[in-house]
Amino acid sequence: MSSLFASSANDSEGTKPRSADNGSAVVQTADVVRDARNPISRHTVADVARYYNEWTPDYINGFGEVFQGARPESTEELLEYIKSAARLEDGLTVLDAGCGVCGPATWFAEHGDLTIEALTISEVQVAEAQQRINRRGLQNRVTVRQGDFQQLAQIYPPAHFDRILFLESLCHAEDYRTVLQQAKQLLKPGGCVYIKDFYAIDNRSRPEVLEMQAQDLRDLNQVYCLMMPDIPRMVDTISALGFDIVYLRQPLYEYSSKPWEKFMEESKLYWLPKLDPNLDINTIEFLISTKTHEVFLNR
Ligand SMILES: C[S@@+](CC[C@H](N)C(=O)[O-])C[C@H]1O[C@@H](n2cnc3c(N)ncnc32)[C@H](O)[C@@H]1O
Numbered sequence: 001m002s003s004l005f006a007s008s009a010n011d012s013e014g015t016k017p018r019s020a021d022n023g024s025a026v027v028q029t030a031d032v033v034r035d036a037r038n039p040i041s042r043h044t045v046a047d048v049a050r051y052y053n054e055w056t057p058d059y060i061n062g063f064g065e066v067f068q069g070a071r072p073e074s075t076e077e078l079l080e081y082i083k084s085a086a087r088l089e090d091g092l093t094v095l096d097a098g099c100g101v102c103g104p105a106t107w108f109a110e111h112g113d114l115t116i117e118a119l120t121i122s123e124v125q126v127a128e129a130q131q132r133i134n135r136r137g138l139q140n141r142v143t144v145r146q147g148d149f150q151q152l153a154q155i156y157p158p159a160h161f162d163r164i165l166f167l168e169s170l171c172h173a174e175d176y177r178t179v180l181q182q183a184k185q186l187l188k189p190g191g192c193v194y195i196k197d198f199y200a201i202d203n204r205s206r207p208e209v210l211e212m213q214a215q216d217l218r219d220l221n222q223v224y225c226l227m228m229p230d231i232p233r234m235v236d237t238i239s240a241l242g243f244d245i246v247y248l249r250q251p252l253y254e255y256s257s258k259p260w261e262k263f264m265e266e267s268k269l270y271w272l273p274k275l276d277p278n279l280d281i282n283t284i285e286f287l288i289s290t291k292t293h294e295v296f297l298n299r
Contacts, residue, residue, distance in 0.1 A: 087192065
């Protein structure tokens with residue numbers, strides 16, 4: 001991400017840099033970075049549904065069938081990478097939570113022996129996804145439905161999935177903790193959640209950029225109807241829920257800004273940061289699993 005980004009939207013909220021929060025996790029720009037441990041009220045699930053119902057045609061024109069901004073140029077390479085990173089081995093039952101138009105789900109089903117449930121908040125996306133599933137003859141392998149991933153436990157049975165994927169979708173949630181807690185209930189013992197998403201860079205060591213980062217993040221949140229967390233409190237949330245972290249890392253592919261640039265040109269939904277965007281946000285992938293070991297107390 002670089003040259004194309006410059007400033008766009010305007011917002012009057014102030015920045016409140018703080019140095020510490022309860023002595024554990026850190027708030028750098030309190031109004032624009034979410035604390036993953038707590039719900040936000042900045043946007044609602046209904047706002048996100050409206051956003052995707054309105055903009056899905058532009059997403060298709062800009063991104064194709066896979067709506068991800070953090071990616072290599074080739075969609076094939078991206079999906080190959082995610083298949084391996086999320087360990088989508090043959091025979092598994094998978095939930096794609098925030099599935100877009102089932103670009104990823106249909107590709108995974110065509111490239112492996114997988115049974116996939118796909119969930120999106122947008123009914124426009126469900127209709128688009130169903131067409132793609134039918135066209136590819138995948139009705140027995142991919143099932144798409146409209147619903148809120150904050151209510152996973154009401155939609156799917158417990159201990160049902162081997163893998164649950166959040167591919168640039170969790171950043172839209174009102175409440176990370178609720179989503180991940182319910183995802184955990186849906187996993188079989190030893191199952192994994194794979195989360196690939198954006199995080200606000202921790203700029204405590206660069207106080208001179210905090211104000212500008214806050215402006216960039218405020219624009220970003222507003223344009224794309226999301227809010228990113230920082231990594232420390234994301235890790236805290238995951239750990240508090242009892243997940244084991246198998247890994248957390250920056251994706252290993254070579255990033256290309258071209259697909260996101262094309263999307264912005266198509267949609268006119270510009271995010272044009274003032275700061276080097278690499279100082280604003282980064283992409284992290286988490287693979288987290290349910291604990292399978294017993295804890296024995298040594299008496
Ligand atoms: C950036 S798109 C990514 C789509 C898809 N993962 C892909 O790679 O093409 C974000 C997706 O998250 C979904 N989403 C956001 N909030 C949701 C919620 N509360 N429940 C279900 N899906 C949600 C949107 O409908 C959209 O499909």
